[in-house]
Amino acid sequence: MGDKRTGNAGIYPAVGTWADTLAPILLLLALLLTTIGFVLSFIWAPPVYGASVNGVEVIGGQVVSNVLLISQKIFYFHMPVAITSFLALVAAAFFAVRFLMTREARFDTMSRVCMEIALVFVIMTMATGVMWTRFEWGVWWTWEPRLTTYFILMLIVIGYFILRNAIDDPERRAVYAAVLAIIAFVDTPICFMITRLVPSSIHPVVLRQGGGMGVSMIVPLLMIMFGMVMLGFALYRLRLRSIVLEQKCDALTETLEDQRESA
Amino acid sequence: MGFFEQYRVLLRKDLTREFRSKEMLSSMGIYALLVLVVYGAALSQTSKGLDILQMSGGLIWALIVFTSMLGLNRSFAFEKEQGCLEGILLAPIDRSTIFLSKATSNCLFLLVVELITVPLFAFFFLGGVTLAPSWPLIVFPLLLGSIGIAGVGTLLSTITLETRGKDVLLAVLFVPLLFPLVYACVAATTGCMVGSEGFMTTYLRSLLLAGGYDIIMLSLSWALYDFVISA
Numbered sequence: 001m002g003d004k005r006t007g008n009a010g011i012y013p014a015v016g017t018w019a020d021t022l023a024p025i026l027l028l029l030a031l032l033l034t035t036i037g038f039v040l041s042f043i044w045a046p047p048v049y050g051a052s053v054n055g056v057e058v059i060g061g062q063v064v065s066n067v068l069l070i071s072q073k074i075f076y077f078h079m080p081v082a083i084t085s086f087l088a089l090v091a092a093a094f095f096a097v098r099f100l101m102t103r104e105a106r107f108d109t110m111s112r113v114c115m116e117i118a119l120v121f122v123i124m125t126m127a128t129g130v131m132w133t134r135f136e137w138g139v140w141w142t143w144e145p146r147l148t149t150y151f152i153l154m155l156i157v158i159g160y161f162i163l164r165n166a167i168d169d170p171e172r173r174a175v176y177a178a179v180l181a182i183i184a185f186v187d188t189p190i191c192f193m194i195t196r197l198v199p200s201s202i203h204p205v206v207l208r209q210g211g212g213m214g215v216s217m218i219v220p221l222l223m224i225m226f227g228m229v230m231l232g233f234a235l236y237r238l239r240l241r242s243i244v245l246e247q248k249c250d251a252l253t254e255t256l257e258d259q260r261e262s263a
Numbered sequence: 264m265g266f267f268e269q270y271r272v273l274l275r276k277d278l279t280r281e282f283r284s285k286e287m288l289s290s291m292g293i294y295a296l297l298v299l300v301v302y303g304a305a306l307s308q309t310s311k312g313l314d315i316l317q318m319s320g321g322l323i324w325a326l327i328v329f330t331s332m333l334g335l336n337r338s339f340a341f342e343k344e345q346g347c348l349e350g351i352l353l354a355p356i357d358r359s360t361i362f363l364s365k366a367t368s369n370c371l372f373l374l375v376v377e378l379i380t381v382p383l384f385a386f387f388f389l390g391g392v393t394l395a396p397s398w399p400l401i402v403f404p405l406l407l408g409s410i411g412i413a414g415v416g417t418l419l420s421t422i423t424l425e426t427r428g429k430d431v432l433l434a435v436l437f438v439p440l441l442f443p444l445v446y447a448c449v450a451a452t453t454g455c456m457v458g459s460e461g462f463m464t465t466y467l468r469s470l471l472l473a474g475g476y477d478i479i480m481l482s483l484s485w486a487l488y489d490f491v492i493s494a
Binding site for chain 1: 415418423425428429432436439440443444446468469479490494
């Protein structure tokens with residue numbers, strides 16, 4: 001680990017290890033798994049009855065009483081993506097803690113890359129979530145606990161990058177970003193708990209009656225879930241590697257410029 | 264000097280400064296008044312039958328969130344301008360003591376502003392409605408909310424102190440992180456002001472959740488403050 005030439009152990013994350021050999025393979029595997037999973041979710045998993053509506057209602061320009069919902073297929077994308085985004089956030093907080101403990105710049109880079117992955121997956125979760133509410137609950141937006149929590153989480157993650165961009169000193173930027181990553185990690189579950197536990201008479205509680213999933217639903221779901229987690233990990237490694245190359249390149253350019261100036 | 268001695272000295276410094284300049288209190292107070300004026304325009308076209316009572320908890324908290332942001336932005340700017348912060352950091356004082364004293368003073372200023380603006384809100388908007396007899400209970404959500412806002416806000420205003428465009432950045436970080444607390448406090452405030460049947464369950468549970476938020480986020484901010492102020 002660390003660059004022998006400059007003797008900067010701890011500045012760059014270790015790249016080129018088994019994880020990076022694995023990353024492209026995982027990426028391919030993830031593509032395969034998610035694609036097959038999606039196809040299966042359409043052709044194998046049975047259609048699901050939508051949340052029961054009182055009488056007949058018009059949802060999305062369609063008269064609905066109790067229909068077989070094709071929109072339920074969103075779930076096969078939505079949930080794996082949401083879980084991956086959460087895992088990325090956990091990893092970002094973990095590396096943030098490691099950074100504050102060791103003050104090694106590589107943990108800051110790793111935490112940041114995890115946050116980037118988290119942002120991508122959080123935005124995908126939000127997009128599918130909003131589609132879900134539209135077709136399942138008949139509105140584009142409702143301040144429902146899960147939706148609210150993810151919206152807030154998205155704002156915090158965006159705020160994380162705004163904060164990073166607003167600080168020039170790399171050391172200070174790393175510390176502040178790490179602190180924010182940890183706070184975000186703690187704040188998110190609290191947000192979910194509070195929006196869920198505070199009783200409210202205004203929000204409609206829509207629950208599917210008689211849940212449970214058969215094998216034909218669980219298998220595609222698990223396939224997509226593993227696929228998405230692999231995808232997240234592969235993206236993380238690839239991004240990390242490109243950033244390390246970029247950092248090393250910058251450092252080299254700087255050294256060369258210094259040499260030219262002194263010469 | 265022990266912990267309490269240091270804490271008292273730092274707190275007294277903040278209070279004395281504010282007592283002399285009245286900079287934060289006056290700007291926060293005027294800002295709050297202006298928000299109330301905007302409320303007046305915003306609600307001017309609503310029908311007489313509108314149940315303002317149901318909205319009042321939310322309106323009060325919107326007022327507090329925006330006003331507190333203004334104060335938090337100022338709270339460290341002053342120290343920075345006069346080079347006071349460097350002096351404090353040079354002194355052999357535990358970093359967490361700085362956090363506690365600053366959070367306390369921010370909380371006190373916020374409470375003073377609330378003491379003025381909440382009655383003003385009632386004066387402007389709640390004249391024609393009868394409050395539930397349980398309305399004095401609004402003190403507790405206000406207290407818990409102010410503690411949480413001051414605690415998390417102190418950490419965030421320290422973070423944003425050294426950044427470009429710090430006013431906007433504070434809002435960007437402050438509002439999402441404070442969201443759960445505001446959510447719980449609005450529920451408790453509205454509950455005790457409307458006083459509908461069985462509101463006590465909502466009220467107590469919201470207060471409990473707000474208290475939990477305060478304890479967790481304050482200890483976290485307190486623990487992380489050392490890193491932030493030393494960076």
